[in-house]
Amino acid sequence: MRLTAVVAVLLTAGVAYGEDELPLLGLAHVGIRVSDLERARAFYSGALGLENAFTTRKDDGSVFVAYFKVNDHQYIEIFPGLRPEDTIPMTHIAMWTEDLEKTRAIMLRRGLQPTEIHTGPRDHNRSFTLRQLPGQNLVFLEFVQYMPESLHMQSKGKALGERRLSTHLEHAGIITTDLDAALHFYVDRLGFKDTWRRVVEHRRQCHPDSDAGRWCCPLLARSSGYQGRVSGDHRSR
Numbered sequence: 001m002r003l004t005a006v007v008a009v010l011l012t013a014g015v016a017y018g019e020d021e022l023p024l025l026g027l028a029h030v031g032i033r034v035s036d037l038e039r040a041r042a043f044y045s046g047a048l049g050l051e052n053a054f055t056t057r058k059d060d061g062s063v064f065v066a067y068f069k070v071n072d073h074q075y076i077e078i079f080p081g082l083r084p085e086d087t088i089p090m091t092h093i094a095m096w097t098e099d100l101e102k103t104r105a106i107m108l109r110r111g112l113q114p115t116e117i118h119t120g121p122r123d124h125n126r127s128f129t130l131r132q133l134p135g136q137n138l139v140f141l142e143f144v145q146y147m148p149e150s151l152h153m154q155s156k157g158k159a160l161g162e163r164r165l166s167t168h169l170e171h172a173g174i175i176t177t178d179l180d181a182a183l184h185f186y187v188d189r190l191g192f193k194d195t196w197r198r199v200v201e202h203r204r205q206c207h208p209d210s211d212a213g214r215w216c217c218p219l220l221a222r223s224s225g226y227q228g229r230v231s232g233d234h235r236s237r
Helices: 037-047 100-109 179-189
Strands: 005-012 024-034 051-057 063-071 074-080 090-097 126-131 140-145 172-176 193-201 204-206 216-223
Touching: 024 037, 024 140, 037 051, 037 063, 037 074, 090 100, 090 172, 100 126, 100 140, 172 179, 179 193
Parallel strands: 024 074, 090 140, 172 216
Antiparallel strands: 005 193, 005 216, 024 090, 051 063, 063 074, 126 140, 193 204
């Protein structure tokens, strides 16, 4: 793939709407579909030092999701089944909150269309999603509340190996098909703040200084001529 221009924009949450601020606490996980689960395990556990804290399975016994733990609230979710035509393996990004109802109610007031709140039949967390995301190759954006009986909370304090390359998931990158549309969605609709940009074009670079904010969420990247497809589902988790 030959790129002539790349634009990266870092966004942070928790600004712009005052009392109507989304009560988000950070990134919960990113979902990545892989073509070879064992090789992925070797990379995330062997190279990155993240433990496979738990795994959920389909009715036929095959792996549905393998959860690689960064810390008690952050995971990398690995889904088997990447097809040759699926050129973008990341399926979704999730953020966590301790007030799912308030988060959803704010989004409804802003004219967004969140799904109904759902309890995962396998991981037992409550969540809802935003779908048909404008200008981006992402199947859905998920908002999750960890429940006491969930696999995540049952794993609290466990699978926190000393070999972890990092103990914090700082941001997640999204390939955009329309950067302006994606920015309008995250900044004007969700209330995130555009805090940092980097433009690379014909070896000219600029990266203005800015306040990194409370915590980092999406990193939107636009590359000229990029096309691809992703697939995924969250309701069976």
